[in-house]
Amino acid sequence: MTDQSRWQAVQGRDSAADGRFVYAVTSTGIYCRPTCPSRRPLRRNVRFFDLPEAAEHEGFRACKRCRPLAGISTDNNVAKVRQICGFIDQELEQGADGGPSLAAIAKRIGGSPHHLQRTFKRLMGVTPAQYGDARRLARLKAGLKQGESVTNAMYDAGYGAASRLYERSNGQLGMTPASYAKGGKGARMGYAITNSPLGRLLVAATEQGVCFLSLGEDDHLIAELHKEYPLAEIAADSIVLGDWVAEVVAYLEGRTPHPNLPLDVQGTAFQRRVWQELMQIPAGVTTTYSDLAETISGKASARRAVARGCATNPVSLIIPCHRVVRGDGGLGGYRWGLERKRALIDGERQRREDAV
Numbered sequence: 001m002t003d004q005s006r007w008q009a010v011q012g013r014d015s016a017a018d019g020r021f022v023y024a025v026t027s028t029g030i031y032c033r034p035t036c037p038s039r040r041p042l043r044r045n046v047r048f049f050d051l052p053e054a055a056e057h058e059g060f061r062a063c064k065r066c067r068p069l070a071g072i073s074t075d076n077n078v079a080k081v082r083q084i085c086g087f088i089d090q091e092l093e094q095g096a097d098g099g100p101s102l103a104a105i106a107k108r109i110g111g112s113p114h115h116l117q118r119t120f121k122r123l124m125g126v127t128p129a130q131y132g133d134a135r136r137l138a139r140l141k142a143g144l145k146q147g148e149s150v151t152n153a154m155y156d157a158g159y160g161a162a163s164r165l166y167e168r169s170n171g172q173l174g175m176t177p178a179s180y181a182k183g184g185k186g187a188r189m190g191y192a193i194t195n196s197p198l199g200r201l202l203v204a205a206t207e208q209g210v211c212f213l214s215l216g217e218d219d220h221l222i223a224e225l226h227k228e229y230p231l232a233e234i235a236a237d238s239i240v241l242g243d244w245v246a247e248v249v250a251y252l253e254g255r256t257p258h259p260n261l262p263l264d265v266q267g268t269a270f271q272r273r274v275w276q277e278l279m280q281i282p283a284g285v286t287t288t289y290s291d292l293a294e295t296i297s298g299k300a301s302a303r304r305a306v307a308r309g310c311a312t313n314p315v316s317l318i319i320p321c322h323r324v325v326r327g328d329g330g331l332g333g334y335r336w337g338l339e340r341k342r343a344l345i346d347g348e349r350q351r352r353e354d355a356v
Helices: 003-011 052-057 076-093 102-109 113-124 128-145 150-157 162-173 177-181 218-228 242-252 269-278 289-297 300-311 338-355
Strands: 022-025 030-032 046-049 188-194 201-205 210-215 233-236
Touching: 003 046, 022 052, 030 052, 046 052, 046 300, 052 076, 052 113, 052 128, 076 102, 076 113, 076 128, 102 113, 102 128, 113 128, 128 269, 188 210, 188 218, 188 242, 201 218, 201 242, 210 218, 269 289, 269 300, 289 300
Parallel strands: 188 233
Antiparallel strands: 022 030, 022 046, 188 201, 201 210
16 A cells, blocks of 8 residues: 555545554654544654554554554564564563574574565564664663663663663663663763854764754754753863864865764664665765665655654754655755755755766
8 A cells, every 4th residue: 555545544544444554643652543533633744554563663652542453464474574573572571682583583483584584674664683672772761761770671671781781872872771761861962053054053962972963043052952852961062072063064165075973863773774874875966755765664655754764863964864855856854944955955966066
C-alpha cells in the first residue's frame, strides 16, 4: 500500500486495512489501527508503519482504545519479523550482553541470516542489531527513571560491562547515565553567538562535541537552547568554542566545503541512520526525500519519516539536511526558512562548479 492509500483507509476506517499497517500521530505520540474510532488527526501529523513494533521503536505508544497490537497480518515475513523482535526482547530480558547475534536469530527463527536481516530492515526500517541497541537503551532509560542505580539499570538492560555502556552513552543519551538519571541535571554545555552570512548564529557544545546549532535573533536563540536542554547547566563560552564557531562561519562564507566538528547528538536508531546518510551527501549535490528513503529503508514511501528525521536534526549545517529536496524540484521544508535553504544550496553548487 502507498501512503496515499493508507491515508484513505484511515479516513474511511476501512476494516480491510486492519492488520496491514498502523498509523502514528506525532502530536500525541500514539499509534492506532486504521479503524480506530478516535478523532482523525491532521495528515501532516501522521506516520505509517508496517508493524506496531516499528512504531514503538520510534517511541510511539499503543492506543488503549483500538488496541493495535492485536490482529496483525499473519503474512509469513511479518510473522518472522515479529518473532525476531520478541526474541531480541526476550534475550535482553534475560540479561544477554547486547542481544542475540544474527546467526543466533537465524537459528532460532529459521532461514538465512542475510534474508532475515533484509526482511527485518524492509519492515522495521532498521537492522536487528540497531533494534536491539534501541531496546537496550530504552530499558536503561526506564530503569534510571524508576530510580534504579546505574549499575542495576545497566545489567538489567543487557549491558554486560560498564565500558560498553559509557562508550555509547554520550552519543545516545547526550550525557552520562548518572546525569540522565537526574533528568539531565549536571550536564554542562557552553554556547557562543556570532554574526554569519545567514544571520546571527548560535553554536552550543558539551565536552564531547557540538550538540546544538541555530540561526535567529539573540534572545530567541538562547531561549531555544534552554528549551531544548531545560535541566542542563548552560553558560556563554566564546573563548573555548571560538575555533568551532569560526569553522561553521568559514563554511557559511564558502572558505571550507564542510564544517568538520565532533558531535554530541542523540536520537532514535532511525534518526541516526538518516543523519549518517545526510553526512554522505557531498557539498554542492542534492538528493530527494524519496531517494534518501529508498537508500535507508528500501521504500521510497518512507519519505515522510525521512523528512521528519531531517527536521529533528539539532545541528543543521554540520549535518546538512538542506541538501535534501522534493522530487518535483521544490525545496521542501527548512527550519530556518526556504530563503536560507536556497542560499546554502546555490552557494555550494557555485563553489563546486568553480572547483571543477
